[in-house]
Amino acid sequence: MKASDLPIQYNAIEILEHNLAERADKQALFSDPRTLTFREISAEANQVGNALKACGVRPGEYVGLLAHDSAEWVACFFGTLKIGAIHIGMNTLLTAAEYDYILKDSRARVLIVSEAIWDKVDAIREANPQLEHIIVIGEKPSVGEEKPLSPNIQHLTSYVDWISGQSAECDTFTTHREDIATLNYSSGSTGQPKGILHAHKDLIITAVLWGQNIMKLTANDRTFALAKLFFTFGTGGNLLMPFSVGASTVLFAGSPRVATDVLAQVTKFKPTIFYNSPTGYAMSLALPDLLTSYDLSSLRLCVSAGEALPAPIWHQWKETTGLDIIDGIGATEVYHIFISNRPDDIKPGASGKPVPGFEVRIVDENWKDVAQGDIGNLILKGDSISLSYLHQYEKSKQTFVGDWLFTGDKYFVDEDGYYHHAGRSDDMMKVGGIWASPMEIESTIISHPAVVECAVVSKTDDSDLIKPKAFVVLMADQTASPELEKELIEYCREKMAGYKRPRWVEFVDALPKTATGKIQRFKLRG
Ligand code: 3UK
Secondary structure (H helix, E strand, O other), X not given: OOXXXXXXXXXXXXXXXXXXXXXXXXXXXXOOOOEEEHXXXXXXXXHHHHHHHHOOOOOOOEEEEEOOOOHHHHHHHHHHHHOOOEEEEOOOXXXXXXXXXXXXXXXXXXXXXXXXXXXXXXXXXXXXXXOOEEEEEOOOOXXXXXXXXXXXXXXXXXXXXXXXOOOOOXXXXXXXXXXXXXXXXXXXXXXXXEEEEEEHHHHHHHHHHHHHOOOOOOOOOEEEEOOOOOOHHHHHHHHHHHHHOOOEEEOOOOOOOOHHHHHHHHHHHOOOEEEEOHHHHHHHHOOOOHHHHOOOOOOOEEEEOOOOXXXXXXXXXXXXXXXXXXXXXXXXXXXXXXXXXXXXXXXXXXXXXXXXXXXXXXXXXXXXXXXXXXXXXXEEEEOOOOOOEOOOHXXXXXXXXXXXXXXXXXXXXXXXXXXXXXXXXXXXXXXXXXXXXXXXXXXXXXXXXXXXXXXXXXXXXXXXXXXXXXXEEEOOOOOOOHHHHHHHHHHHHHHOOHHHOOOEEEEOOOOOEOOOOOEOHHHOXX
């Protein structure tokens, strides 16, 4: 599918609503505690659309969604698209300072937030005078009694109250297929999140190119993802792709890091497709009772993305469960997966082959194609690729170059035509499928009173997965010890999202540096 195959007037709400004619009363969304049919999802999305309009939201305006995976998340997503507004999928694991950045960058006037994350919004709402409406999924917080509501907040309400009384009918705003539909933030190498804009067309194009053509999803499928809906891996794989073929989705509000809870969902809701990260597969394999306590028999296929899936994990999963894992590389800039293994064509340890609809090249510094087998920069072209970042002129020009997206990934092609990931061209690392910036971890460690300076690099653990390692130079009056190593790791766990903490600390006398004083991280990778 190409962009020009779509009608000029196209709203991605179609991905949900085409089901109303064919299967309105099919159970489409399974979660604890709510199970909804396509008709019910559509009615609730319409109520959200009307409630947004009542807040004065107009087409083209941003609506923040900072919530755990749930039926409400889905209704808010589709309700936003339906009225032509732009959905911001906000990562639920960030800090208040990062939410502050995102709200200011997008100037969202409406924010829908899960009750459990309210405290972080509470901390920054006064610093965001543009924020006028806050809708809390769960109990409305008791603000206003002890602590006055900031003057800018016109409206603080619970989700249930917000949509109650709203009509379940709502006109679709006729968007152009190239109108912006979504904004997702991905961490940049400076640690500052980059807002990635996608058009209505991109959502359906990736659903067709990978979900339908490669995964061969059908209405009989039921998907389940550890990747949350705020991440386009989750939005695409666990919502848009299944709905595009009339399949259903299983949503889980809990942490993807608790393998036992995740597997309990598989047992309970019986998905056929399971999206996970390499770390998630490794954690599940570490459970001694994987096969005795959980029922994986509903699954026909597993998917891994976010970081490279090491071949040993692929083989171990296959031996233990009998299931194949499809590894594919995707990026938020593309919306979803663009190089992938196929259900009938898998090379463990490789990302697979380009997904038809995308053109992929591996080039050197001068954008000349490298010889087969040589490592180069991965660039690609395709109709679902974003045109720019929000408010990042210089960064956008470096990344979106004419027809081509510069991914920042190093790749090579083997003699059979399979693509292999060979690392990132910058120092960013993926931990458990989520970006971690060495700079951010370093600045946290340096804030500890015992530390002079430090450098963080990626290191592979026993399962061949990437984790941060810190090299630390201590204050003269400090002595290196296993206790201090533990203390520094704990310190990082408290100050940042837990996955970013270093797993190892090595104390050194000095860090390798260039003449201009820049730390040479590559010398520390081993
Ligand atoms: C890395 C991989 C090796 C690679 C994503 C599927 O991860 C997603 O999007 P992000 O924007 O990160 C993109 C970067 O992550 N990566 C992703 N998958 C793989 N490296 N093997 C893989 N299978 O560096 C890439 O540039 O967070 C993944 C679908 C949608 C997504 N947004």
